[in-house]
Amino acid sequence: MLRSCVFLLLLPICFFNTVSAGKVLAWPTDASHFLNLKIILEELAHKGHEVTLLAHSAIMIMGADNISSFKFENFSVPFPKEKNEKFLEEFLAFWIYDVPQMSYWKFYEETKKFVSEQLKTDKLVCDGVVKNELLLKKLKAEKFDVLVSDPLIPCGELIAELLGLPFVYSFRFSMGNSMERLCGQLPAPFSFVPGSMAELTDKLTFLERIKNMNFYIFQDILFHLIFGQFDAYFSEVLGRPTTLCEIMGKAEIWLIRTYWDFEYPRPLLPNFEFVGGLHCKPPKPLPEDMEKIAQSSGEHGIVVFSLGSMVKNLTDERSNVIASALSQLPQKVIWRYSGKRPATLGENTVLYDWIPQNDLLGHPKTKAFITHGGTNGIYEAIYHGVPMVGIPLFADQPDNIIHMKTKGMAVMLDINQMQSQDLLDAVNTVINDPSYKENAMRISQIHHDQPVKPLDRAVFWIEFVMRHKGAKHLRPASHDLTWYQYHCLDVIGFLLVCLLMVLFITIKIFSFCCRKCRPAKRKQKKH
């Protein structure tokens, strides 16, 4: 045992190459998407690298402006922060209340409107760097080693291209994985890899496979229609004909913010690293009042409830349905909610504007987690092995909860349809049916049992790119193929034409021979 420990201790000395302090440029995405990237950047700063954040004047919810370990390269954009916030609020309301009832086409029309508006904003933000010669010159002079970016909002890759920098993506997903597939060349056989947000599992019936294929095709069309608008912009900025996808395809490494505890097993590429849960940490002690609630909960324990950082409010009717259900639980409930206090709120339920979610989920008294199903929260529940009741609201949340439901550690409810009894039953089920806790612990063990921690893998590959000025040895040659070459359609077409020609010639020869033979026979008969 001692020998094993010594061996394990020596391991990283032999194999982890250290990097002398380097310079990292980061292109952040706002809202909760930054939370993950922040952890990676903090770790890079902690390891001695100089991390510079490109931050525009209207950036939101970054939680990064108070981080002394980052340098900031600020630039202004011609719109106020409030415009961004208002847009996000409207977008959330659209997703939560309108999308569930929409047809594909209506969804496309409405999404296109929202996304076009967003893309206009994105281009204005991007202009702030790529059309700012002074800033570009300053950034060039800084001689960064790598750029780290979330590709959800295009621009990071364009800045990297302009500065001649290798870049690494930290990404959750694009709808239908269009970016990962079309630009990153990630293979996704339609037959068992459900498109992100298709709300399907990896066990597909015939009809589900039809749905999945249609979903992928629809998403790809959507991607071309919406993100295709960036092609001209990228071409204009770079002064040569190019596409968003071509530049995105130059990403050295894609750090995907999930892992096989959450994902269905699927084909991947050597430059895709699945680093889900990198933000999770062992719990810190709770604030005194929360610890008191936890300790007073007795054998029943506590339930933690949050709909995430982006949803502040619910309708009165919905909040009362929820509060009424919670009031009937034998557990104490800690609910992150900054909306109007519901009339039906029970004595066992305490509202907070903010909760230390990771610390609460890691508390031994915590029995269940009621969540909207954002990836960050789900990973905290996986990390600490807490079963979940998922009330997904928008974006990837329904899909996330379906993943957890398939793995047997969650029950899923519909925010618009559910009644108090449904929520009460769901919480009771995940707490009292032991299979949910068992599965949560099994998934948690899988999460913890990796050769290298997700955060260390993420940092390793960024440092790898810094050390080697890229990771070209991981880049598949498929980037140089057209889609029909990739699928060998030209080869299949050519072979089919050859086959048809051989068939045609054979038939011609055969019929020619037949014609030649028949008169001879007739002549013989005449004789």
Added chain:
Amino acid sequence: MLRSCVFLLLLPICFFNTVSAGKVLAWPTDASHFLNLKIILEELAHKGHEVTLLAHSAIMIMGADNISSFKFENFSVPFPKEKNEKFLEEFLAFWIYDVPQMSYWKFYEETKKFVSEQLKTDKLVCDGVVKNELLLKKLKAEKFDVLVSDPLIPCGELIAELLGLPFVYSFRFSMGNSMERLCGQLPAPFSFVPGSMAELTDKLTFLERIKNMNFYIFQDILFHLIFGQFDAYFSEVLGRPTTLCEIMGKAEIWLIRTYWDFEYPRPLLPNFEFVGGLHCKPPKPLPEDMEKIAQSSGEHGIVVFSLGSMVKNLTDERSNVIASALSQLPQKVIWRYSGKRPATLGENTVLYDWIPQNDLLGHPKTKAFITHGGTNGIYEAIYHGVPMVGIPLFADQPDNIIHMKTKGMAVMLDINQMQSQDLLDAVNTVINDPSYKENAMRISQIHHDQPVKPLDRAVFWIEFVMRHKGAKHLRPASHDLTWYQYHCLDVIGFLLVCLLMVLFITIKIFSFCCRKCRPAKRKQKKH
């Protein structure tokens, strides 16, 4: 810097789960294939696990019978060791001298003969366990945690199935990767993933893509014709209808003995780990006589030459061509050769029956490595950053050398065609053109710069399977699909039929309307 070190030292303590001593059963393949598996098993034994080797009475070149860290479970087979050795000799001669001139069809016919002979032997060996009730009972009573096997010779998976054990493969490759693709579900787009032994790179022209596709199809037919013979055998032993592929598909992890320093980047699966070079180690001091040769070589240094452990002999003509070339080198040459001493042997060349290859390649005086291109030797050259002259003989060796040539660290020669001048030029090129050394060092750095050493990753995943009784969370759902379902051919067919029906109905309605309209017009005209 100190902080980084402390962090790195703490890393494995947090995340490497240790396994209490477990029991490992191993199904070895003989010849050089065992060399790699041996290293993994030794490491498992070193970590306190009890390793038991199933060894039949005619097993060859194992180099394992003197390893005290293994337990042996011996069983007898109804043929002598000499039969095995003679077969291997004939097979080698066929590959080296006959195959290069063969057509696909002739190759198929001859290979089928050899392989059928081999499979007959394999079944006899397998019988020694699976039809030996006493041995099976004994193995069952041992309560092993995992079986480790090289699938080149089927049987390990069958024993695992009989004993109800999870199993892990250690594998180099199958021809055209048929086993990995058809049984392991490894995706391989024909357009940029060259089939193993197709002697192609990942940059394929149109004609090469045709060649690659034909190669894959041909290999798959070959696989079904040859290995399909095991289907009935497996069904008979298990007492239910099954196939070799179905049982192979149950492998929890495939440890592939290459890495991205050697492989072209390609799609993979989460249960495929690329652990190439796991046998490489820092060099130990050379035996005194060899060290003397190295030191006496002056600034020119030494050249290491070996055609591997399986080739003992060359024709007089070939050995003289080689010796003559070597004699003209300014370097000293250490040649592993146990055949007749060539008449043209120079004073600078010393013959050895055996050489400590890894130690020689790691010696600072070593300038180049002349090799047959076996994966083990290639990885030692990669590990130590030594440029190569490849003289491939058979099996995967031409393919291996093409990989290294593409990476810019090798020159390739044809054993049957090359003249002394060619060999001389090749060695001079890789020594005097600095790009070869630079590329060798670049590839070597990529090899060394991994988050976890290959051997530790291999051991980690075997221990993972022991800890969790499998790794089902990494198993893609494609295992449950037929080939046409996998490729969505049923969905595409269905959608095409729907499309045709819509077209047909539209045309019918249109022509019906036309018919209805025309008489009306005529009637109007008549009025």
